Amino acid sequence: MSAPESVPPRWTGGPVTDRATCVLEDNAGPMTLDGTNTWVLSTPGSDEAVVVDPGEDDPAHRAAIGTVLAGRRVVLVVGTHRHRDHVGGMDAFLAEHPAPVVREAGTHEVAGLRLRVLATPGHTSDSVCVLLDTGELLTGDTLLGRGSTVIATGHQQGVDQGGDLGDYLRSLDLLLTLDADVVLPGHGPVVRDPRAALSTQRQHRLDRLDQVRRALAAGHRGVDDVLVAVHGQLEGTLKWAAAQSIRAQLDFLAQQP
Template sequence: MSAPDVTVPGAWAGGPVTDRATCVLEGNAGPMTLDGTNTWVLSAPGSGEAVVVDPGEDDPAHRAGITAVLAGRRVALVVGTHRHRDHVGGLDAFLAQHPAPVARTAGEHRVAGLGLRVLATPGHTSDSLCVLLDSGELLTGDTLLGRGSTVIATGNQQGVEQGGDLGDYLRSLELLLSLEADVVLPGHGPPLPDPRAALSRQREHRLARLEQVRCAVAAGHRDVEDVVTAVHGDVEGTVRWAAAQSVRAQLDYLAQQP
């Protein structure tokens, strides 16, 4: 693959990153989506086919942007990295325009001139997937973000069990650390040019936060909201909701330890 173009330290606007991967950035920026959802269009140079990872929300303007980047190439495979609406809410509408098989489980594919390994990486949600190209690009969905830390999504949201689990998440990070990858292409935020360093930082952050939660419990905090305040301070709104999700996952993890 070509050298990744990850030189912009500030706002992320999408665009080509390697000679096989281009990001179409959805206009849904926010506290949980960072700069917006990254839809990745993957194709070997000269191929008349492409793979689309995370077609995003049900947004006609975003679908038009993906179609423009496809530039006439046929969609040979779609991968949804997990069930959340900002990644696959527009999947059916996208398939209506670009009919293609959808990879929903782990497996290997040879398509659009690419070798792809779809990997089961539960933790953020129970159905989270990552994709490794044989050219070195590692697409991580929400398992590893371009900045910040991943929420471990627990409980029931909009009638769907999320299945987030800290133990699963730590094991998924170990799996990704075992891979030979050259650049991380995340589901939100900019690419990361040193996968091992980025994954190691996330693992160490998780373990450090787990220790903070352990200390909060030892100090007498038991309720999720009390632990959130003890560990994260007086955060509010969406940030507090996200912190509570991960704290609940950490408390569940600690309860399972001998």
């Protein structure tokens, strides 16, 4: 008789470093894990702050962010990518906290912080990550606190998501070159060993590619057929997410010589 699998404790957010506090949105689900992580960044003693991913349009969440801000003025807002659970409430947040918005690569020195915003496409075409010079790496959905990232292919709400596995692997390679001490993800708990987590995610993708190659060699064709061969029968959101990644893997293999 085997012991039951341990269930990880629920991530609840809160202070992580002396410069980063997570405000966890109450939107838990299969795709958002414990909810969306909104990050408030500020140097100790500063009266200014940076907010990363203000989350969905939810007045209660905006109020919770305001509580953590504790009167500090927002001087910069970063959106890690276009998905609604990260930036759907951007306009409403800016109405309360007017500030410049960053969605592209660049370096910013604000609120006593030095932030490098890095283009890290793969999950979506517009995904970015943020590295503080104190070692905190904010990854949006490029690296989660647990589980694997969905490569968002096709159109959602009339927008081409632009997810691409080749881009994703290159983005992981870029993040592996950084001198990061802790990962602050868009969903799930913080990651205390960034290199190990990034390497594990990269190897997971390569292993999945091998499984897809074997399915193709066995005569399976099309997203649905290959999905069953690789993952077995899935339903609902899990099936949708797996199909997204299978499509990305098939596209990637079709481009290989």
